[in-house]
Amino acid sequence: MSDPRARKVSQAALMSTADETEASFYEAMQQGDLDKMMAVWADDEEIACVHPGGPRVVGTVAVRAAFEAVFVNGPVHVQVHHVRRMESAVCAVHHVTEKVQAMTERGMETAYVIATNVFLRTAMGWRMVAHHASAGLPQDLPDITEPRTTLH
Amino acid sequence: MSDPRARKVSQAALMSTADETEASFYEAMQQGDLDKMMAVWADDEEIACVHPGGPRVVGTVAVRAAFEAVFVNGPVHVQVHHVRRMESAVCAVHHVTEKVQAMTERGMETAYVIATNVFLRTAMGWRMVAHHASAGLPQDLPDITEPRTTLH
Numbered sequence: 001m002s003d004p005r006a007r008k009v010s011q012a013a014l015m016s017t018a019d020e021t022e023a024s025f026y027e028a029m030q031q032g033d034l035d036k037m038m039a040v041w042a043d044d045e046e047i048a049c050v051h052p053g054g055p056r057v058v059g060t061v062a063v064r065a066a067f068e069a070v071f072v073n074g075p076v077h078v079q080v081h082h083v084r085r086m087e088s089a090v091c092a093v094h095h096v097t098e099k100v101q102a103m104t105e106r107g108m109e110t111a112y113v114i115a116t117n118v119f120l121r122t123a124m125g126w127r128m129v130a131h132h133a134s135a136g137l138p139q140d141l142p143d144i145t146e147p148r149t150t151l152h
Numbered sequence: 153m154s155d156p157r158a159r160k161v162s163q164a165a166l167m168s169t170a171d172e173t174e175a176s177f178y179e180a181m182q183q184g185d186l187d188k189m190m191a192v193w194a195d196d197e198e199i200a201c202v203h204p205g206g207p208r209v210v211g212t213v214a215v216r217a218a219f220e221a222v223f224v225n226g227p228v229h230v231q232v233h234h235v236r237r238m239e240s241a242v243c244a245v246h247h248v249t250e251k252v253q254a255m256t257e258r259g260m261e262t263a264y265v266i267a268t269n270v271f272l273r274t275a276m277g278w279r280m281v282a283h284h285a286s287a288g289l290p291q292d293l294p295d296i297t298e299p300r301t302t303l304h
Contacts, residue, residue: 089242090242130268
């Protein structure tokens with residue numbers, strides 16, 4: 001077993017870009033690793049997380065409790081598609097589509113979740129400050145980047 | 153009628169805080185004013201908007217078309233509740249609950265929408281770069297800010 005303090009330093013050192021922090025977020029989901037998940041987030045009482053179809057969860061204590069409840073069922077089978085990035089020197093807004101698979105009474109089901117992840121550059125590296133995920137859709141809706149056809 | 157150029161300058165001058173920009177966003181919704189709406193957004197091909205239950209709409213042309221489609225039905229009866237703010241010198245993340253009312257075949261219906269609004273400070277003032285709204289809920293769910301009761 002590695003020294004947990006060394007592990008924490010190692011994780012912080014790795015989060016030198018928003019992309020690395022986002023990768024850690026999804027690895028923590030895939031591994032059901034609560035400590036790794038919370039190392040991704042800024043330590044701030046105004047961080048906020050909206051799970052698909054759920055309420056808004058605010059602050060480190062409540063966000064930790066919410067992920068603990070998710071991980072009770074084990075790791076989350078999530079893959080990231082379509083990352084779009086809007087980044088400045090200290091702030092990054094990423095738009096991702098998550099492919100989530102879960103075993104249900106009807107067998108393995110797949111849902112596509114549209115999520116917005118926001119990161120700020122802190123003294124501890126890039127940290128997540130917001131994760132907002134919409135309720136899953138049965139299909140992977142393409143982004144709309146061209147105007148839709150109108151009637152006139 | 154006022155000179156539209158003067159109006160545009162006036163709007164930019166007003167957006168000296170993220171709060172002012174957010175107020176303009178909801179006023180544009182309430183007035184069904186497409187030009188006012190687009191003055192709120194950063195002029196960037198990576199701005200992104202997710203309307204409740206909808207796909208991700210990316211870039212100024214597509215975002216404009218999406219709001220045009222919304223405003224075809226007239227102004228949106230929306231009121232903002234519970235603004236939470238996480239702000240730095242150049243980036244602001246606001247978490248709001250929107251109370252949206254619409255006339256349907258079943259009469260006036262109310263839905264509560266959880267939305268995340270992200271603003272960046274630009275040379276043109278604070279501009280919206282992302283609006284992510286979850287599908288409406290029939291009730292105003294309170295934010296979870298304390299850990300939920302667990303079984304152990």
